[in-house]
């Protein structure tokens with residue numbers, strides 16, 4: 001029997017240090033140059049988020065949670081031991097780990113994640129959900145090219161941000177993420193099957209977008225580093241045919257004030273039946289969409305010293 005950790009707002013372990021004074025947040029800030037780069041290309045890579053002990057704690061909990069009968073399994077919003085549509089590959093994908101294990105719960109209050117997120121969104125924000133993606137060595141499956149917001153139109157307006165955190169060193173040999181720089185300016189495209197045909201989205205791209213597409217870049221990072229991306233940024237990841245695993249966790253957030261756009265019958269939110277539901281038109285909030293950062297409370301007196309994306313729009 002495991003308790004629902006989602007009932008607790010704020011850290012429950014001492015794995016991450018919570019700043020006490022506004023000034024304690026300064027060491028986690030992004031530079032103006034990093035924020036401008038995110039604005040222009042739609043992503044930022046190589047932000048250090050975890051130390052070796054934190055990586056180890058998360059990897060151990062991830063291992064426990066990959067056994068489908070683990071205690072707490074019932075709290076996951078989605079759980080796919082293998083989501084891959086290719087019978088020769090495996091892609092473990094699950095959403096909701098923060099309610100199941102303490103290190104994943106407390107990761108949400110990691111200041112090294114909170115501060116850059118605040119700067120790149122420019123607003124107070126809440127947790128939408130987290131995700132686990134694990135590609136085993138030698139037969140890890142793909143995540144097809146997609147834009148995150150194509151799965152999230154049951155929430156609006158689009159004021160979302162994704163933080164991807166590697167638990168292994170990642171490069172193109174073990175199925176790292178790829179980004180298409182500037183694709184966040186393309187507008188919203190149709191949703192494709194997440195673990196289906198890698199290039200399905202290409203069929204609906206214009207010649208100009210296809211040219212951009214060919215400038216895709218691999219996001220090669222060390223374990224414990226994170227990348228942040230815009231909700232319309234085109235991204236995906238290829239197979240892991242290497243001898244190393246490729247494990248990652250993702251935190252998806254939205255700005256305070258985002259509302260539910262979910263039809264009562266769930267018709268515009270396929271696969272999202274187990275997510276905590278908020279009636280259409282009402283603010284996304286409540287125990288399971290906790291407010292992760294309130295700038296006035298955390299950094300009040302030094303707020304004007306901290307650049308955010310709103311300074312550069």
Ligand SMILES: O=C(O)CCC(=O)C(=O)O
Pocket residue numbers: 133143148162163164176177235236237248250
């Ligand atoms: O980890 C992956 O390969 C895919 C992650 C992803 O789609 C995301 O972070 O939005």
